Structure formats: C-alpha cells, structure tokens
Amino acid sequence: MNSVFVICEIDEGKVADVSLELMTKGRSLANQLNCKLEALVLGHKLKGIEKELYPYGADVVHIGDDERLDPYTTLPFTSIIVNLFEKEKPQIALLGASTFGRDLGPRVSSALVSGLTADCTSLEIGPHEDKKAGKTYENLLYQIRPAFGGNIVATIINPDCRPQMATVREGVMKKEIVDANYKGKVNTIDVDKILKPEDLVVKVIERHMEKSKVNIKNSSIIVAGGYGVGSKENFAQLQELAEVLGGEVGASRAAVDAGFAEHDRQIGQTGITVRPKLYIACGISGQIQHTAGMEESSMIIAINNDPNAPINKIADYAITGDVGEVVPKLIKFYKQNTK
Numbered sequence: 001m002n003s004v005f006v007i008c009e010i011d012e013g014k015v016a017d018v019s020l021e022l023m024t025k026g027r028s029l030a031n032q033l034n035c036k037l038e039a040l041v042l043g044h045k046l047k048g049i050e051k052e053l054y055p056y057g058a059d060v061v062h063i064g065d066d067e068r069l070d071p072y073t074t075l076p077f078t079s080i081i082v083n084l085f086e087k088e089k090p091q092i093a094l095l096g097a098s099t100f101g102r103d104l105g106p107r108v109s110s111a112l113v114s115g116l117t118a119d120c121t122s123l124e125i126g127p128h129e130d131k132k133a134g135k136t137y138e139n140l141l142y143q144i145r146p147a148f149g150g151n152i153v154a155t156i157i158n159p160d161c162r163p164q165m166a167t168v169r170e171g172v173m174k175k176e177i178v179d180a181n182y183k184g185k186v187n188t189i190d191v192d193k194i195l196k197p198e199d200l201v202v203k204v205i206e207r208h209m210e211k212s213k214v215n216i217k218n219s220s221i222i223v224a225g226g227y228g229v230g231s232k233e234n235f236a237q238l239q240e241l242a243e244v245l246g247g248e249v250g251a252s253r254a255a256v257d258a259g260f261a262e263h264d265r266q267i268g269q270t271g272i273t274v275r276p277k278l279y280i281a282c283g284i285s286g287q288i289q290h291t292a293g294m295e296e297s298s299m300i301i302a303i304n305n306d307p308n309a310p311i312n313k314i315a316d317y318a319i320t321g322d323v324g325e326v327v328p329k330l331i332k333f334y335k336q337n338t339k
Contacts, residue, residue: 003038003060004030005090005163007081007108008053009100010043010070015052018096018170025123025173026094027057032125033139035091036060040084042077042189044070050186057178064189068200071207072100075199076191078107083194085112090163092141094123097167109165116165117143117156119269121172121292128157135159141166146269146292153288171217171273171293214248214264220277221247224267224294227254228283228304229323235260237327238282244334250274252290255283268293280330283323286311303327 004026008019023039030037036059041049043065050061064080085093085108093108095101097119109116122144128137140157141164147154158164216222223242225235235249242249251261253268267274268290279297284290286302286309294300295314302315303326312318319326 003036003088003090003092004033005038005040005085005088005093007093007095007101007104008039008041009096009098010041010046010049013045015041015049016096016098016100016170017175018098018101018168020052020056021170021173021175022094022096022168023053023056023058024176024178025168026092027178029092029123029125029141030057030059033091038062038088038090040064040081042069042080043072044068050184054182054184055177055180057182058184060184060187062187062189064191066191066195068195069191071204072104073202073204074103074107075202076195077104078111079196079199080189080191080194081108082111084189085163093163093165095165095167097169101167105165105167112161112163114161114163114165115158116167117145117158118167120145120166120168121153123166123168128159130159140164146288151288169273171275174275214262216248216250216265216267217272217274219248219274221245221280222250222267222274222276222278222294222297223247223280223282224250224252224284225255225260225282225323226252226284226290227258227260228285229255229260230283232260234324237324237331241280241327241331241334244331245278247276247278250294252284281311281315282327284311285309286314 006022006026009016026037038060039053039058040062044067046065095105120143124142137159143156143166223238225238250267251265256266269292273293275296277298280301282303300315301317302311303319307320
C-alpha cells in the first residue's frame with residue numbers, strides 16, 4: 001500500500017480540470033504519506049499526455065492507449081483499473097465526481113471490495129483509534145463531505161480496506177502546478193493482455209455532445225439568486241446586473257426547483273462548485289447545501305432582507321434589504337462607474 005492514485009478523465013484530448021485539481025491534492029497527500037503520486041489515463045491517441053501531468057507532481061503516469069477505450073465505456077475501463085490496482089495496491093484512489101467518475105468509481109470499488117465516499121468536499125490525512133477493537137490506525141484518509149441533506153459534515157474513514165476511494169466534484173480543490181520542470185516516468189499498459197471479449201460487449205455506435213451555453217465555473221464574477229428573488233421575471237434583473245459586471249448568473253437549488261432558473265446554473269451540493277473573485281448572493285438564505293458550492297469565493301456580498309440569514313456569517317459584506325430594491329440600485333451605480 002504505497003501510493004496515491006488519480007484516475008484521470010480525458011476531455012476532448014486533454015486531461016479534465018477536475019483530474020488536475022485532484023493531482024494537486026494528491027501531491028499534497030502523497031507528500032504527507034511520503035509516497036508516490038501516480039496517475040492513470042485510459043483512452044486513445046494519448047501521445048504526450050504525460051507532459052500535462054508531470055507539472056502537477058506525477059511520479060508515474062500509467063497510460064492505456066487503445067481505440068477500444070474511446071469513447072469511455074464502463075466494462076473495459078473497470079477491468080484495466082482493477083487489474084492495475086491488484087498489482088500496484090494503491091493506498092488511496094481519487095476520481096472526479098463527474099458522470100465518468102460516478103459511473104466508474106462504484107464499479108471499481110465494488111470489484112475490489114474497497115468502499116467509496118462520493119462528493120467529498122475535503123480530504124485530509126490523520127489517525128484513528130478504534131477503542132472497541134483496541135486498534136490504532138495512522139495515516140488514514142479523512143473523507144469529508146456534507147451528509148443528511150447537508151445538515152451535518154461527516155468525516156468518513158476506511159481503516160481496513162484498500163484502496164481508500166473517494167470522488168470530488170470539479171472546483172472543490174485548487175488546481176496548482178507543483179513544478180513546471182517536474183519529471184516522472186511512464187508505464188505503458190498492455191491493454192490486449194487484460195481485456196476479455198466480455199469487456200467489449202457494449203459498443204458506442206454514435207455519440208452526440210452539445211456544449212453547455214452556461215459557463216459559470218470559469219466566471220470570475222457570479223450574481224446568484226435564491227428563492228427570495230421571488231420570480232423568474234425578477235431573475236432578469238440579476239441577468240442585467242451580471243451583464244453590467246461582466247459576470248454570469250447562478251442560482252440556488254430552491255430557485256431552480258421553483259422554476260426561476262435552469263438547472264445548468266445551480267450552485268451548491270447538488271449543483272456545481274465555484275470559486276469566483278466576486279460572488280453576489282441575492283435572496284439566498286445560506287444553508288450548507290448551497291454554501292458548500294461557493295464558500296471558497298474570494299469576496300462574497302450577500303443581499304437579504306433577513307439580517308440573521310446564515311449567508312451573512314460567511315459574507316464579506318452584507319446588505320440588509322429587499323433584493324427588488326437593492327439590485328436596481330447596484331445596476332444604476334455600477335453603470336455610472338463603469339468605463
């Protein structure tokens with residue numbers, strides 16, 4: 001049990017951002033455990049892909065390059081990963097909580113009888129004492145995530161089964177290059193020796209991908225509305241404010257469920273996680289389900305008619321007032337002061 005593995009997702013020929021975020025976190029965990037950070041990439045036409053991963057601290061990049069691995073299908077990926085993990089016996093394995101990770105993670109963990117914690121918001125290393133069994137464990141992975149509808153934050157551990165597996169959503173971890181000149185080594189996986197006919201029973205005949213028109217995760221300014229905005233028509237004011245600031249409109253789950261905004265704009269535990277420079281929360285109460293997706297914002301401005309709203313506890317500035325009155329004033333004065 002001697003390494004931290006990141007199972008990387010390929011997005012249009014490049015390593016997905018969520019995988020690079022996990023590489024950054026994986027490097028930190030590997031440093032604490034004094035072990036290697038290893039990356040696993042499966043797909044086709046992957047020549048030079050290791051150069052994307054070395055700067056994030058990859059000591060070893062395992063590459064399985066085969067036309068049968070593109071596009072992604074569950075069975076061949078699972079067989080290759082299980083085969084590799086049975087040989088390498090990693091201590092920790094991480095995946096993004098994307099469609100890819102949510103499909104693949106449970107398959108791999110089930111085959112290895114290892115367990116899996118989904119949608120973690122934090123990963124740490126620490127000890128654990130099992131008083132009933134009289135055992136003390138060192139260097140366990142603390143898999144931290146909201147639980148019971150976000151009403152508590154649970155720390156989950158896996159003392160006896162390996163690897164300790166977790167998925168993390170995009171935007172939760174920071175993506176940082178460790179060393180632009182970092183060099184690891186490549187291990188080429190012989191896919192032919194692993195895959196069996198039953199792994200290839202599913203074939204993708206046609207694939208159609210439509211790009212999202214909403215680009216919240218990469219926006220440096222987000223104007224987000226909650227149920228307190230009141231209506232879909234009132235959300236138009238938030239759109240106008242976002243346009244003045246050069247930002248995007250986001251929404252809480254309550255606002256999406258009420259039909260005020262589309263699901264692509266949902267921020268929070270059941271939506272996307274963002275880290276903008278400025279986050280303006282309009283009519284959002286600030287329950288943990290929402291704040292889990294935006295609390296890392298550089299600056300938070302809260303507009304709410306309840307001075308005791310939970311959002312005010314994490315806000316840098318809190319404006320107490322009616323959203324319908326405050327937002328038009330913000331639009332007016334931002335327009336006056338914007339060149």
